[in-house]
Structures are given as C-alpha cells and as structure tokens.
Amino acid sequence: MSATKWLPFFFVTLVLVATFSTVAAQNRTIPVSGTNTVDREALLAIKSMINDPRGLMSSWNNSSVDFCQWQGVICGLRHQRVIALNLSSGGLLGSLSPFIGNLSFLRAIRAHNNSLSGDIPSQLGRLFRLQELRLYNNSFTGSIPDAITNCTNLQYLHVGYNNLVGKIPDRIGSLSMLSLLIVHENSLQGGIPPFIGNLTLLETVSFFNCRLGGRTPDVFQRLSNLRRYSMAGNDLVGTVPPSLYNLSSLEELYIDDNRLTGRLPTNINTTLPKIGTLSFPRNQFTGPLPPSILSSPTLLVIDVAQNNLSGKLVINPRNTCQLTRVSLSWNNFGNEEDDEMKFIDGLSICKNLDVLLLSNTQMRGFLPDSLGNLSTSLSQLDLASNAFSGSLPSSVGGLSGLTSLDVSNNQLTGTLPMTIGNLRNIRRLNLKNNSFSGSIPSSIGNLSLMIELHLGLNKLNGSIPSDLGNAKRLIELNLDRNNLTGAIPRKLFELTSLSIILNLGSNQLSGQLPTQIGNLKGLTEIILANNRLSGELPSSLGSCSSLENLNISNNFFSGSLPSSLGSLRALENVDVSHNNFTGQIPTYLETIPLASLNMSFNRFQGVVPKKGVFSNAGSVSIVGNGQLCGGVIELYLPKCSSNKRKNNLSLAVILVISIVPALLCVALVLLLFMCCRRKREVESDPPETRSGESLIQVSYEALYKATDGFSTKNLIGEGSFSSVYKGCLDDGVILAIKVLNLHRQGGSKSFISECEALRNARHRNLIKVITCCSGIDFHGNEFKAIVYEFMPNGNLDQWLHNVQNELPRLSLLQRVCIALDVAYALNYLHHHAAKTIVHCDLKPSNILLDKDLVAHVGDFGLAKILQSEYHQNRQHSSSVGIRGSIGYAAPEYGVGSKVSRSGDMYSYGILLLEMITNKKPIDAMFVEGVSLHSYAKKAMGDGSLGIIDPMLINNDGNLSKRTNKEGAIGHMNNEACLRLLLEIGVSCSMERPQYRMDTATVIQELQLIKDAILGDSNVSINFV
Known part of the structure; x- marks a missing residue:
C-alpha cells in the first residue's frame, strides 16, 4: 500500500490516541509526565495521609533516591514499576490514600499490623493485577468495598481484625483465583454467603466472630482444596451441611460458640x-x-x-x-x-x-x-x-x-498413693470433696513447684507432714474438713509464699499457734476454726499485714486479744467466737474497717465500743459474754455503772478556768505573729497528713545547684502538677527531682498525697523517695519538691511507643517481667503497706525502669489512703471526682463511686493489654463503644493472634518462634502464654469490679508464664 493510502489511517490513529489520553488524564487524580512520575507521585500521596511515628517511610522524602529503593517499595525488574508495597508492622496511623489505585502494576499490598483507619479505598478496584491484599489488624471502618471484586487476579484477601460493617459483597464469589479469604473479627451481617461455593481454589476461609447469624448453606461440594474453615462465634443455627463433612482436603474445622444442632x-x-x-x-x-x-x-x-x-x-x-x-x-x-x-x-x-x-x-x-x-x-x-x-x-x-x-x-476412697510425690512438675493438685482416708503422704513435700493444694472435704487423718513446708511456691493450702490431729508444723508457717488462703479448719488440730505465723505477711485469709487449738494468740499475728479474713472460732484460745492486731488495717471479717478469751474488748477494733465481727461465747467483760463495726448491731455478735455492758442500743446490753465522783466546781467555773487561759494563749500567739518580720517557712507536713513523721528538709539552693538552675536540658518529664528534673549532687549521686506547680489548682494536694503515700509504702517495685521538701525559692515564692532515685531507662510508655525509634523493642519475657513487677507493687500497696493505698493513676508513663529494666511504680499524686469508712460505703457516691487518666480510670469512677483496690486492678488490666497489643486505650480505633478491653475480649477466642503487638509477630501473621535452652522451638508454648496474658488483661479490666482478678491471682499466673517463656523444661502452660 502506498504512503498516501496510509495517511487517513495515520490521522485517525492520532485522533484516537489523543482522545484516549484526554479521557484517561481526566480519570487520573495525578497528572502524568511518565510512568515513573505516576508511581512516585502516588507513593508521595500515600505517605501524605499516613502518620509514621517509627520512621518506616522516612526514605520516601529523599528525591535523590529512586523510589524503587524506598523502604517497603518493591519494583519489577523489567518496567521499574511498583509491584508490591510492604508497610506491615510499622506502627502506622492515618488512612490509606485513594491514590494507591494509581499504582497500576501492584500485585501485593501488605499493610497489616498497623493502626490505619478510615474506609478501605474503592480505588483498589483499579488494580487488576493485584494478587495479595493484607489489611488485617488495623482500624478500618465502613464496608468491604464492592470494587475489590474488580481485582480478578486476587488470591489472598485478609481484612480481619478491623471495624468493618455491612454485608460481605456477593461479587467476591466471582474472584475465581482466591485461595485465602479472611474477614474475621468484624461486625458483619447477612449470614454465611453462598458464593464461597464458587471459589473452587479456596484453601482458607475464616468468618470467625462476625456474628453473621443464619444457617450454613450446603455449598461446599466443589471446594476440593479447602484446608481451614472457621465459622466460630457467628450465632449459627441448624445443622452442619453434609457437604462440609465430605471435604477430603479439610485439615481444620472451627465452628465453636454457635447454636448448631x-x-x-x-x-x-x-x-x-x-x-x-x-x-x-x-x-x-x-x-x-x-x-x-x-x-x-x-x-x-x-x-x-x-x-x-x-x-x-x-x-x-x-x-x-x-x-x-x-x-x-x-x-x-x-x-x-x-x-x-x-x-x-x-x-x-x-x-x-x-x-x-x-x-x-x-x-x-x-x-x-x-x-x-x-x-x-x-x-x-x-x-x-x-x-x-x-x-x-x-x-x-x-x-x-x-x-x-x-x-x-x-x-x-482409699489412701493417697505415695507415688503422688513423683509429680515433680505439678502446680495445681486438687483432690477435694472425695472420701480419701489415711494420712497425707510425706512424699507430698517433694512437690516443690506446687502453688495450689486442695485436700479439703475428705477423711484424712494423722498429722500434717512437716515436709509440706518444702513447697516453697505454695500460695494456697486447703486441708479443711478432715480428721487431722496433732500440732500444726512450724515449718508450715515458713511458707512465706502463701498469699491466698491457709485453711486448716474443721479438723482436730491441737497445741498452740507458733510465733512463726508472723512470717505469713502476704496471706489474705486464715481459717483455723473448729479445732482444739489452745493458748494465747501470738502477738506476731499482727505481722500478717495483708490479712483480710481471720476465723479461729470454736477452739480453746485464751487470754486477751493481742494489741498487735490493731495494725491489721486490711481486716474485713473476724470470727473469734466460742473460745476462752478474756479482758476488755480492744478499742482498736473500732478503727479497723471491719465488715463483720463475731466475738460471741467468750469471757469478755467491760464496756462495748460504739464506733466502727460496733455502730451496726447487724455486723457484730457478742452474745454469750455475760459481763459486757454499754454499746449501741440495738445490742440490748445493760448500761455500764459509773464510779466517778461528782465535781464540786460549777459548770460556769469550769468553763472560765478552761477558756480564759486558752484565749490568752491565742492572743499571745497572734501578737507574736504580727510582730514577726521574717519570712515564715511553710510547714512541710500539713495537718491533713498526720503521719507522725516530719519531712526531711533539703534546701532550695542544693536542688537549684544540682539541676543547673532547673535548666531545660535537665528536664526529663512534665505532668499535670509538676516538672521532673535530673539532678546531680556534689557527691556525684544522680537523682530525679519533682518540682510541684503550686500555681495550678491541686498541686499542693498532689504533693501531700504523694508524700503521705510514699511514707506509708516501701517496696522494691515502688519508686524510692529520698525526701519530700518545701521552703522558699530565691524570689520568695513557696516551693515544694519530691526527690526520687533516678531511673536511667525512663518510663514504660517510651519503650512501648518508641516514636523516635531510639530504643530496642521489649521482648515478651521483658514485658512479662515488667507486668510482674507492677503486680508485686500493687499487691504490696493493697495488702502489705502500713495503710491500704490505692494508686489511682496506673499507666505506662508512671511505670519507671531502672538500669536492669526492673519496673518501679511512681507518681502517687492521685493516690488515696483508704480510711475506715471505705468498706462500709464502697458503693456509695463520692464527690472527689474522677481519679486517674482517660482510658485507664475504672468506669465506676465516672459515676461517682469511691476509689478502691479494684479500680487499680482495672487500670492494671488496661496496662497489660496495652503491653500485649501495643495499642493505647485512647487509640483512634476505639470509638463508638469499642474499647481496648472489648477489642481484646473479642479476639480471645480465635485461633490466630492478630491483635498482638506486631513486634512479637512475623510478617506472615504467625507468632514469632523462640528457642529454649535445649535448642527446641517453643512456638506453641509462647502462643499459649500470649493467650493467657490476654485473658489476664481482660479479666482485670472487667466493667464490674467484683469480676476483676486480684493481685495474688495475677502474680500466680504471671509467674507461670514467666517460667514457661524461660524455657523451663519443667513448665508447660495450656490455654483452656
């Protein structure tokens, strides 16, 4: 054909190309000057909508570097176009830009294990080459876009662990290449879609915990490649279709928590x-x-x-x-x-x-x-x-x-076999409520790792073997309602690990209580009732500072109640009835916040107090003590006779003699005050504290010098009421100095609370206060400061949310150890301190880490020392306002409930969940009724661990494996540990206080987890 004949075709072609280019340009969001420009500008547009605290995308700012060299960007060798984006586990915030649809050569998008939110962009539907889309474990909202179904080459679709709603698009059934379809842990509806029967290449499908409802369609006949099917937690009804039971390739079938018949x-x-x-x-x-x-x-x-x-x-x-x-x-x-x-x-x-x-x-x-x-x-x-x-x-x-x-x-029935002592790895041994007879085998002392022993409600006889004292980890011992005889072995009272209960009640034990009972400082309940014990109660019982319940009724104890019991401020229930106690009822029982007190059938005499527990006749029983008098009228006791002589002086004379000297003293004091020209120093211990211990004075000059004039270069933290500086004394000792902002309302009260709380608390996992000091600064202003030991590793918040990427990420073992440290601190504050202390502001920024990463609880500015009225009004409203920080404060505080130990346990649960998931309770994803607690609770039942901190998870979504000391891979053990950690966090942060775990149980479980992670061949944890 001649050139002249080609000309019309040539011009037509030019017109078509120009028209196509114009239309295409109108449909593109980004102007195009070349293929590389399209991808570069699309990547920059994606970056512009993402908050990147860890700097994963920092290289994307470098215009001198080819975008194919940017971190997370993978290009094809032939065309230098972006074929894959790997932004997984980067701690990313923000949303996914629609411009991602301009990366037309994309085959894989991996943006899982982040905190991305907003809608999944429908522009993904432009990516017809896309084979892999992994957006799981984020905070995406809205529905699954129908446009995804345009990605006809899609093989992997995983959008689980988000906040997606609506119906699963039916057109997904047209994605004939799909081998993996996971949408679990979202709030979807519409039942199990029948279209899955069309996906003949499907290997994994999971709609776990989506609450889809309805029946299971009988559509599985063609799914000859299906290996994993998970439909647990969907409120399904009816029967399982026969076609599902006939899949010869099926390896895993999860249909838990439904209503299937x-x-x-x-x-x-x-x-x-x-x-x-x-x-x-x-x-x-x-x-x-x-x-x-x-x-x-x-x-x-x-x-x-x-x-x-x-x-x-x-x-x-x-x-x-x-x-x-x-x-x-x-x-x-x-x-x-x-x-x-x-x-x-x-x-x-x-x-x-x-x-x-x-x-x-x-x-x-x-x-x-x-x-x-x-x-x-x-x-x-x-x-x-x-x-x-x-x-x-x-x-x-x-x-x-x-x-x-x-x-x-x-x-x-029968005797307990001696071979039971061969169970050297046993932690929990429960044989209660049977009819076992004979003696407790001495071999039980071989169980040195045992933490719980329950032998109650049997017919065991003989003495308690002293070898039981070898179980040095025992925290709970129940031998009640047997026929045990003899004295209680002293070695039993050397078990300082006992922290929950020692129940030896309803036996035939005799003899006196040894003074070694004072070793059980962490024990919360002692039951020795219905035995034949005698003698006086040892004064060392007052050292059991965590004791809440004491029942020694129906024995032969005698003498008076020791005064040392007055120091047991945690006591709630006391029963000393049916003994031979004598003397007057101790007045210290008025000041202990008792819920119930039974002193009946003894030989007490004298005046019955009227305050505290004695003010409520329904909470106290004193019958069978014939020489008591007085008390509240509801006790129906005779009035006490008075032997006092009448005073010959008239009332008027007495008043004059008393009041006139007092007025003269007041006038003299006022006169001296008016005449004094020197600046008075502010008292270091205001009357509200009444601690009886004065604060050590440190001069303002010394602190000024130690901090280089409170220089900003030494500023290491700021809070609502204070600033914290690093200071170095003349002798080289480095300290942390917390300077109170007294111009802010509550600053002075925070100073008082913190000094009083720390004066009543000493424990290795509490921040050590060197001194509380007050005085006048160089400008004549009031000055208050608290001096602490310096913590070189900062606080836990910095390690969990390391925005500058300056710190290594904490391992699972390190996190468990820190959680244990905090639990020990709380256990001490709640049960062991001289007074019961509630921290009220437990959160990562208040957990400080020393050089060995040992955790110390700090910042007691909101702490509350519980008074006697607490137990009587624990559910009453209060005007003190909400104590704590948003996200960590217990929900009952928001409706006016008084502060309590269970409030601290809620904060601890949220703290633990944050440590596991690396998500703050105020994360942008937690809206519209979704909280960190509900987020974790929802995820607990699934086989996967998608909500776990990405640093503990490989990029394939599986748990990071670890090697124990024998060199064996410990994958399943670590997985069980993480699940149990989730369970502890959820249990501690239950909405209703009575359902929350206590510190003793938390410590017990965390210690087991720690042992398992260390690769102890004697330890195995199973998640049930």
Whole structure:
C-alpha cells in the first residue's frame, strides 16, 4: 500500500490516541509526565495521609533516591514499576490514600499490623493485577468495598481484625483465583454467603466472630482444596451441611460458640481423612461421639466441650495417634457400664497428648490403672465433678509431666498413693470433696513447684507432714474438713509464699499457734476454726499485714486479744467466737474497717465500743459474754455503772478556768505573729497528713545547684502538677527531682498525697523517695519538691511507643517481667503497706525502669489512703471526682463511686493489654463503644493472634518462634502464654469490679508464664 493510502489511517490513529489520553488524564487524580512520575507521585500521596511515628517511610522524602529503593517499595525488574508495597508492622496511623489505585502494576499490598483507619479505598478496584491484599489488624471502618471484586487476579484477601460493617459483597464469589479469604473479627451481617461455593481454589476461609447469624448453606461440594474453615462465634443455627463433612482436603474445622444442632457423622474418619483439628465447643450437638473421631490417625485436637453429647466413649484399635488435646467436658458420656473408662487404654499410644479434660461428663466407675500409661508429656488432667469411685491409681505418679491434676468432687476412697510425690512438675493438685482416708503422704513435700493444694472435704487423718513446708511456691493450702490431729508444723508457717488462703479448719488440730505465723505477711485469709487449738494468740499475728479474713472460732484460745492486731488495717471479717478469751474488748477494733465481727461465747467483760463495726448491731455478735455492758442500743446490753465522783466546781467555773487561759494563749500567739518580720517557712507536713513523721528538709539552693538552675536540658518529664528534673549532687549521686506547680489548682494536694503515700509504702517495685521538701525559692515564692532515685531507662510508655525509634523493642519475657513487677507493687500497696493505698493513676508513663529494666511504680499524686469508712460505703457516691487518666480510670469512677483496690486492678488490666497489643486505650480505633478491653475480649477466642503487638509477630501473621535452652522451638508454648496474658488483661479490666482478678491471682499466673517463656523444661502452660 502506498504512503498516501496510509495517511487517513495515520490521522485517525492520532485522533484516537489523543482522545484516549484526554479521557484517561481526566480519570487520573495525578497528572502524568511518565510512568515513573505516576508511581512516585502516588507513593508521595500515600505517605501524605499516613502518620509514621517509627520512621518506616522516612526514605520516601529523599528525591535523590529512586523510589524503587524506598523502604517497603518493591519494583519489577523489567518496567521499574511498583509491584508490591510492604508497610506491615510499622506502627502506622492515618488512612490509606485513594491514590494507591494509581499504582497500576501492584500485585501485593501488605499493610497489616498497623493502626490505619478510615474506609478501605474503592480505588483498589483499579488494580487488576493485584494478587495479595493484607489489611488485617488495623482500624478500618465502613464496608468491604464492592470494587475489590474488580481485582480478578486476587488470591489472598485478609481484612480481619478491623471495624468493618455491612454485608460481605456477593461479587467476591466471582474472584475465581482466591485461595485465602479472611474477614474475621468484624461486625458483619447477612449470614454465611453462598458464593464461597464458587471459589473452587479456596484453601482458607475464616468468618470467625462476625456474628453473621443464619444457617450454613450446603455449598461446599466443589471446594476440593479447602484446608481451614472457621465459622466460630457467628450465632449459627441448624445443622452442619453434609457437604462440609465430605471435604477430603479439610485439615481444620472451627465452628465453636454457635447454636448448631444435630449429630456428628459416624464415618468422619473416612470423609475427613486429613483432619487435624475438630473444634465444636459450646453448641447443642447431641448423640454419641463417633469412635472414628477419637480413632483418627491424623487428629491433633478434638474439642466438643459444653454440648449435649452422650453415650459411651470408644476408641478403635489403630497403630498411630497424633492427639495433643482432648476436651470432652460438660457432656453426658456416662453410661454406667463397667468398662466405660476403657477408652483410656486407647489413648495410651498418643505419645504427644498434652491436655485431657473430662470434667462434668457424668462418668462413673473406677479409674483404671492405665491412666499411668498416658503420655509423660501430659500436662493437664481434669476428671473433676463426676461419680468416680474406688481409689486413685498409684500409676498416676508415672505422669511426670503433669502440671495440673484435678479429681475433685468425686467419690474416690482409699489412701493417697505415695507415688503422688513423683509429680515433680505439678502446680495445681486438687483432690477435694472425695472420701480419701489415711494420712497425707510425706512424699507430698517433694512437690516443690506446687502453688495450689486442695485436700479439703475428705477423711484424712494423722498429722500434717512437716515436709509440706518444702513447697516453697505454695500460695494456697486447703486441708479443711478432715480428721487431722496433732500440732500444726512450724515449718508450715515458713511458707512465706502463701498469699491466698491457709485453711486448716474443721479438723482436730491441737497445741498452740507458733510465733512463726508472723512470717505469713502476704496471706489474705486464715481459717483455723473448729479445732482444739489452745493458748494465747501470738502477738506476731499482727505481722500478717495483708490479712483480710481471720476465723479461729470454736477452739480453746485464751487470754486477751493481742494489741498487735490493731495494725491489721486490711481486716474485713473476724470470727473469734466460742473460745476462752478474756479482758476488755480492744478499742482498736473500732478503727479497723471491719465488715463483720463475731466475738460471741467468750469471757469478755467491760464496756462495748460504739464506733466502727460496733455502730451496726447487724455486723457484730457478742452474745454469750455475760459481763459486757454499754454499746449501741440495738445490742440490748445493760448500761455500764459509773464510779466517778461528782465535781464540786460549777459548770460556769469550769468553763472560765478552761477558756480564759486558752484565749490568752491565742492572743499571745497572734501578737507574736504580727510582730514577726521574717519570712515564715511553710510547714512541710500539713495537718491533713498526720503521719507522725516530719519531712526531711533539703534546701532550695542544693536542688537549684544540682539541676543547673532547673535548666531545660535537665528536664526529663512534665505532668499535670509538676516538672521532673535530673539532678546531680556534689557527691556525684544522680537523682530525679519533682518540682510541684503550686500555681495550678491541686498541686499542693498532689504533693501531700504523694508524700503521705510514699511514707506509708516501701517496696522494691515502688519508686524510692529520698525526701519530700518545701521552703522558699530565691524570689520568695513557696516551693515544694519530691526527690526520687533516678531511673536511667525512663518510663514504660517510651519503650512501648518508641516514636523516635531510639530504643530496642521489649521482648515478651521483658514485658512479662515488667507486668510482674507492677503486680508485686500493687499487691504490696493493697495488702502489705502500713495503710491500704490505692494508686489511682496506673499507666505506662508512671511505670519507671531502672538500669536492669526492673519496673518501679511512681507518681502517687492521685493516690488515696483508704480510711475506715471505705468498706462500709464502697458503693456509695463520692464527690472527689474522677481519679486517674482517660482510658485507664475504672468506669465506676465516672459515676461517682469511691476509689478502691479494684479500680487499680482495672487500670492494671488496661496496662497489660496495652503491653500485649501495643495499642493505647485512647487509640483512634476505639470509638463508638469499642474499647481496648472489648477489642481484646473479642479476639480471645480465635485461633490466630492478630491483635498482638506486631513486634512479637512475623510478617506472615504467625507468632514469632523462640528457642529454649535445649535448642527446641517453643512456638506453641509462647502462643499459649500470649493467650493467657490476654485473658489476664481482660479479666482485670472487667466493667464490674467484683469480676476483676486480684493481685495474688495475677502474680500466680504471671509467674507461670514467666517460667514457661524461660524455657523451663519443667513448665508447660495450656490455654483452656
């Protein structure tokens, strides 16, 4: 064809190209001068909408560096276009820019594990090459954009752990390349979408905890590649469709926490030949547990707890067993057949079995000797609340890996086997409420790691073995309601670890209480009632500073109540009835904030007090003391006779003699005050404190010199009422000096509160105050300061939210150790200090770290020392206002409730959740009823750990593994630790105070977690 014939086509082509370019330019948000310019400007537009405190995107500001070299940007080799963005785990805030849709060559977007918010931009639909979209563990809101379905090459779609709402777009069913679809932990609706039946390449699908509702559609016939299916927590009803049970590729099935009904298929072993996890707890399944399930050679985890399953448990013979966890509790498997426990024989080949839970299953009969043939790695065995009879097999001593054994609330008889002393790893041993007889075996003293021992409600006799004193970690000991005799071993009172309860009540123990009882300073409850103990109460009992409940009734104690009991300010309930106590009722009982006091049937005499607990006749019992008089009228006691002689002086004369000298003294003082020209110094200890201890004076000049004139270069922190400076004394000692701002309302009160609280508190995990001082500065102004030991590693907030990226991130072990330090400090303040102290402002910035990263609780400016009226009015309103910081203050403070120890526990729970998730309670994501507590609580039931601080998680979303001292990988142990940490944080921050954990339980759980993380081969933690 000639050139002249090509000309029309040439011009037409030019017109079409020009037209297309004009239209395309109008549709683009960014002007284009070249492909590289498009991507560069799109990246800069993305950066402009993101707050980057850790500097992940700092290289994006460098115009001299090719954008393909920017951190997190991956370009293709051929066209130098952006093909992947990796912004995961960067601590990013802000929103995702619509300009991301201009990166037309993008194949992967990884922005998970951040705090991004706002809508997911619909412009993502332009990215037709996109194969991977990971936006999970952020704070995105709105709905899943329908435009995503234009990304026809999408293979991985993970938007879980956000705040998305609305219906899952039906058009996702057209994404035929999808192999992973995860939208769990959002607030979606519309039921399980039937379109998932069209995604034939799907390998993982999870709508966990979305509360979708409805029934499960029978659409799984074509999903031949599906390996993981999770629909737990969706309020599903009806039955499980047959097509789901026929997926031969399925490895994990989670349908927990629904309302599903029906029976489990009998041939599940053959229809699901690769199944590793079957998790059905908290549903309404009925019928038997098919033998094919427990007999499966591939099954790792079976959890069908809290259903209505029944019938005999059967395991068919097989050559291999992979089971690690079997949870069958709260069903009706008992059938009253002689061999109903024979299935235990079938579990003996499961060499990796770690957890076996069979409580509340209605089972009965004898416990077989084959229990001892179970795996030596078995750490938890729960057979509680059934109808088992006969003896506890001695073979149980062969389960050397046990950390928890519970056979309580059964009908077991016989003696306790000596082999129980072989359970060297046991932490919790619960044998209560059976009919065990004979003596407590001395071998129980071998259980040096035990923290709880429950042997109450049995028929045990003989003496308490002194070897029990070797259990140096014991925090709870219950031997009540047995037939134990003899004296209480003194060695038992050397267990300074006891912090929850010592219950030896309702036995036949005799002798005197040894003075060593004063060693139990951390114990909150002592029950010695209904024994034959005698003698006087040792004065050392007053050293049990954490004691809340004391019951020594129905014994033969004599003498008067020791005056040292007056120092037990934590006491709430006291029962000394039915003894032989004499003397007058101690007046110190008026000042202790008791809720109840029983002194009946003794030989007390004299005047009954009228204040404190004695002012409420319903809270005190004094019957059976024939020589008492006085008291409140409701006690119906005779009036006390008076032997005082009448005064011969008239009332008028007495008043004159008393008042005139007083007036003269006042006049003299006023005259001297008016004449005095010197500037008076402000008293260092105002009358409100009444501590009896004067403050040590340090001159203003010395502090001025130590801080180089309070220079800003030495300023290390500022608060609402103060500024903190680093100071160096002449001898080289470095201190922290907190200077109060007395011009701000509340500054002086903060000074008083902090000095008084710290004067009443001394503990290694509290900031050490060197002195509180006050005086006049160089300008004649009032000056108050508190001098502390200097903490070289700053505060916890700086380490958790390291915006300048100057500090290394805290490891899991370091965080657990810090949490333990804070718990110990709170336990001391609440239960061990001379007076009960509530901190009222627990948060990361008030947790200071020394050179070894040991935590010290500081800033007691809002602290409250509880007075006697606290326990009588704990739920009454108060006018003191909200104490604490937003996000950390207990919710009951907002409605006027008085400060309490449970308020501190709420703050502690939020603090712990912040340490685990690295999210502040005032994070932008927590709006419209969503809080850090609800965010963590919602996530607790899922198999993944998506809300955990990204620094503890790999980029693939899995938990970072660690190697223990034997070189073995400890993945599952660390995962259980993190889940338990979440549970502690959520339990401590419950909305209602009565449901929150106490410090003793927190310390116990954290110590177990710490031991497990350290790789102690003797420790195993299981999350139930």
